[in-house]
Amino acid sequence: MEIAFNKGSYIDLQNLLDNLKDDVIFDRIQLQPEQGKGFICALNMGDGMCALLADVTCKQDILFKQLTGGGQFYIFQFNESMGGRIHFDNEPIQHEQVYNMQQNVVLLTNSQMPASYIIQSGIHIRTIKIILEKKHLLQYLDSETVEAFLSTYFSQWVKTGNVEPIDVEYRKLIDSILKYKYDHPLTYTFAINRCMLLLERFITRFMKRARIKKPSLRIKDDDITRLMRVEALLIKSYIDPPPTINVLAKEAAMSPTKLKKDFKELYGVPIYEYFQMNRMNYARTLMQEGRYAIKEVGKMVGYTNLSHFAGSFKKEFGVLPSEFNARDEALQVVRY
Known part of the structure; x- marks a missing residue:
């Protein structure tokens, strides 16, 4: 069409x-x-x-x-x-x-x-x-x-x-x-x-x-494209553990050391910290929908231990999943 x-x-x-x-x-x-x-x-x-x-x-x-x-x-x-x-x-x-x-x-x-x-x-x-x-x-x-x-x-x-x-x-x-x-x-x-x-x-x-007078990135255009492929692979699924550095480096066709350095320069944080931020953001989105129990959300982002999930959620957002009120947060956003 x-x-x-x-x-x-x-x-x-x-x-x-x-x-x-x-x-x-x-x-x-x-x-x-x-x-x-x-x-x-x-x-x-x-x-x-x-x-x-x-x-x-x-x-x-x-x-x-x-x-x-x-x-x-x-x-x-x-x-x-x-x-x-x-x-x-x-x-x-x-x-x-x-x-x-x-x-x-x-x-x-x-x-x-x-x-x-x-x-x-x-x-x-x-x-x-x-x-x-x-x-x-x-x-x-x-x-x-x-x-x-x-x-x-x-x-x-x-x-x-x-x-x-x-x-x-x-x-x-x-x-x-x-x-x-x-x-x-x-x-x-x-x-x-x-x-x-x-x-x-x-x-x-x-x-x-x-x-800033100097270029904000010292990464070549081809490498940026490769890093974007890595980012897409990294956050493709949260149920399974993230790909290893060696797997990601192979996807990017660069050494593990260069991958870690360039990824942090492009996205601002190390690879697995970036994965965790996105994983917790996805968990928050699921919580906001109000259709899933906390245990279900934990499983959907790869946690088998509910207490580990609760600790990670609190570290990212300052509250436990059980204290998270999607309705109040949504209202606060609208009032912005």
């Missing part, structure tokens, strides 16, 4: 959903068993801003072809566990690998960059695409910062293909956005709030790095 678009309004996202399926409810479609599983949702963020949210596994390939000529807008993309790849029509072939959508990455594109987004069948996709214009950035940031951000980002993109890996903090925000059914106004308010936090974190982190 091929769907072409060249505009970035909320109405255009609604039309895009109509092309995928006839019965769109609350700007959301639920894939039928013959189509795959999961949902795609259009989110109206107000004042011309919008977002496309998706958590799907499709049974057929879908090609979204972004055409030029529909006005100037920007797409902030937060992609996790993606299959397929993004290929920019006028870019050298080596950029295909950097933008392989099977990696967990954050990137920014604009409407003047023709691109094709290929969603391959059988691949689990979680993505949030926030669409806005320059005027929206000016509502939250001063003009000097906006100009510096856009010019610096795209000048670096032309040279290196600028992407940022998804880390545990991004993953927390993505989880919080995608886990709700969008059939209530308060849920929409919550999702818009979380989307704005995604934008704020991305822009703030990028500008902080840009203000």
Whole structure:
């Protein structure tokens, strides 16, 4: 299936959903068993801003072809566990690998960059695409910062293909956005709030790095791609023990010493500390759903000893699982 678009309004996202399926409810479609599983949702963020949210596994390939000529807008993309790849029509072939959508990455594109987004069948996709214009950035940031951000980002993109890996903090925000059914106004308010936090974190982190004269990373582009593959393998399952350093080093085609050094530089923490942070974040997400007993959650993140799970949970979040109140935490987040 091929769907072409060249505009970035909320109405255009609604039309895009109509092309995928006839019965769109609350700007959301639920894939039928013959189509795959999961949902795609259009989110109206107000004042011309919008977002496309998706958590799907499709049974057929879908090609979204972004055409030029529909006005100037920007797409902030937060992609996790993606299959397929993004290929920019006028870019050298080596950029295909950097933008392989099977990696967990954050990137920014604009409407003047023709691109094709290929969603391959059988691949689990979680993505949030926030669409806005320059005027929206000016509502939250001063003009000097906006100009510096856009010019610096795209000048670096032309040279290196600028992407940022998804880390545990991004993953927390993505989880919080995608886990709700969008059939209530308060849920929409919550999702818009979380989307704005995604934008704020991305822009703030990028500008902080840009203000540093020397490059923030001393890792080659090819090595970054390999490290992203390692990260995907590391957090693929929490039920089983994480892969050994030697297994991960083989996946990355680098020595164990180099792997540990470069992984910490890219993601900010050592490999197994990163695994534990993500494992506990997933446990918290399961607790928030309210469908599982504490013992069940422990087993789902690989613990056979409930006291060990409770200790790890408290170390990460400051409270025991039995003291964790998902409802109060959710209300606190909404009040942010």
